[in-house]
Each structure stands twice: as structure tokens, then as C-alpha cells.
Amino acid sequence: MANSKYAYVRSFELPDNILPGTYMIVRLDGHSFHKFSTDHGFTKPNDETALRLMDAAAIQIMQAYPEVTMAFGESDEFSFLLRKSCNLFNRRSSKIASTFASLFAATYTYRWAEFFPNTPLQYPPSFDGRVVAYPSSVEIRDYFSWRQADTHINNLYNTTFWALVLNGNLTTAEAHGKLKGTSSSQKQEILFGQFGINYNALPERFRKGSVLYRQEATASVETPAAGVDNTPGQGSITATSIVPPRRPRREIVVEHCDIIGPAFWSSRPSILG
Ligand code: ATP
Ligand code: ATP
Ligand code: MG
Ligand code: MG
Ligand code: MG
Ligand code: MG
Ligand code: MG
DSSP, X not given: OTTSTTGGGGGGSOOOBOOTTSEEEEEXXXXXXXXXXXXXXXXXXXXXXXXXXXXXXXXXXXXXXXXXXXXXXXXXXXEEEEOTTOOGGGGBHHHHHHHHHHHHHHHHHHTHHHHOTTSOOXXXXXXXXXXXXXXXXHHHHHHHHHHHXXXXXXXXXXXXXXXIIIISOOOHHHHHHHHTTOOHHHHHHHHHHHHOOOGGGSOHHHHHOEEEEEEEOOHHHHSOOTTOXXXXXXXXXXXXXXOOOOOOXXXXXXXXXXXXXXXXXXXXXXXXX
């Protein structure tokens, strides 16, 4: 089969491997989620349940691919950081992007009813994916700062916009017009002056997005009870068994913290290590 007279067509497939020894970031983004969020009645400007479903799909990716050290999510997008040494799919860009996007979309769909028990899924959601290589931790830090700054800019705009529409009785066109060219502090003034909303008191999830990383589990989780081994296929062990050294188990945590400043990174060196 492999050597049939037709097999030459395979040579038309061009290599798309990512440069070795570089960080890779996979960014996924929901297709037409402006429409999807309207069709499914998402709360504006921020539907918290939808954001938690995004987090759940991202956790699934991190569980499936240990090379992912960190992820950042906002709105309908998620970015995943892969180690420099990662050799997943021989670093073939389209394999990585398509596999991540399809696992993410499948998980989002698979778990939809658990998060939205009263909202039937009307059609299948899809996500696009791309892989970008970055040479050093400087660009990685700047990449995540870029996304988190975007979260803030969009959230401030959307929060003010929807306050004007829902509480200020402006049409959407009037609200867009009123916000055109306004600075960050002018938007915060509209929010506070007209609606009594203190922007900085809004949930951190909305202002800072979701930050996922692996944290060493507490000792009680790492150490199995005597005679018990939860590893599938290992059976139970006795106190006299020779237990192979375990890699410390790392659990995936979701936070909504600042990743623009240096503190997040300096206290978690394994993310860029
Ligand atoms: P594209 O297919 O080009 O990505 P899009 O319609 O998905 O188009 P985006 O720029 O990705 O546009 O923006 C996503 C949109 O989805 C947001 O502007 C917002 O309207 C909506 N959205 C996503 N998540 C939420 C959420 N948790 N709550 C409310 N609305 C959301
Ligand atoms: P990769 O992740 O590299 O694609 P793979 O295990 O998916 O690895 P493929 O070369 O894509 O390997 O082959 C798909 C395999 O899935 C087939 O060899 C076959 O074993 C199985 N398979 C797919 N569809 C069917 C089907 N309808 N009935 C039975 N087996 C199937
Ligand atoms: Mg989108
Ligand atoms: Mg988007
Ligand atoms: Mg194959
Ligand atoms: Mg196949
Ligand atoms: Mg296959």
C-alpha cells in the first residue's frame, strides 16, 4: 500500500516543523463567538459560566499534554505555553494546532450540558488554532502581558458599553459613539459617576483572565497510604514493596492574578524553565 503508484502525492505535503529549542505558544480562538454568545444567551459583558467552561477545556488540554506548562484564557480564547524541549508531533505546527483546537472544541461540547443544564447547545462550536515560536523568555513574558492587557482593555470597554446600554438606556450605536476616543480613566469615570460601579472592585476573573499552571501537590496527596497504590494497572502494594521514585504530582490550578509584573514568574521558575 505504502508504495502504490499513487503514493507520490504525499510528497506534496510540505514540512511545517517549528524551529527546535524555541518556546511554542498555541493560541485558540472561538469561531464567531460574538454570534455564538448571543445565540446561547451569554450574560453581557461577562458570562462567568462560559468562562469556567473555557477553563475546563483548557485543563483537559493540560492534562493530555504535559509539555504545556502554563495557559492563559480570556473571552473565547486560550493560549498554551509549551516547553522549549517539547517534541510533541515532532513539532509539526499543523498537527499541534489542529489537535489542540479539536480537543478543546470537543471538551467544550462534551461538557456543555454540565455547565449549562438549562441551555441546549444549538450547533457545534469550533475554534481556530495557531502555533507561534518565540526565542526567549522575554517574548514569552511580553506575549502574556499583551494578552492580559487586552483582557483589561476589552473588559473595561465592554463593562462601560453594557452599563450605558442596559442601565443608561442608550442604543448600542449611541454607546459606541459615547465611548469613541475615551481614555481608560474616562471610562472608569463614566462607570463610577453614572452607575456607581468601581471598576477595580469587579471580579478578578473578568479583569485579569484565567491563569493556569501546575503546582506541586501537597504532601498528603503525593504520598499514598501504606499498601495502597492508586496508579492504574499497578495493583496494590505492600509496605515491603520497592516503590519506584515518583515524580512529584502536580495539580493544575486556575488563578486570576497579575502576570504582567515579575512576581508571578520569579516565584514559579518551572513555567519558563
Ligand atoms: P472570530 O471568529 O473572528 O474570532 P468572534 O465573533 O469570535 O470572531 P472575537 O474577537 O473572538 O470575535 O470575540 C469573541 C466575542 O465573543 C466577544 O466579543 C464577546 O462578544 C463574545 N464572548 C466570548 N466569551 C464571552 C463571555 N464569557 N461572556 C460574554 N460574551 C462572550
Ligand atoms: P495518529 O495519531 O498518528 O493519526 P492513529 O492511531 O490515529 O495515529 P492512523 O494512521 O490515523 O493511526 O490510523 C487510524 C487507525 O484507526 C486505523 O489504522 C484503524 O486501526 C483505526 N480505525 C479508524 N477508523 C476505524 C474504523 N471505522 N473501524 C476500525 N478501525 C478504525
Ligand atoms: Mg473568536
Ligand atoms: Mg476572541
Ligand atoms: Mg497517522
Ligand atoms: Mg488516519
Ligand atoms: Mg489518526
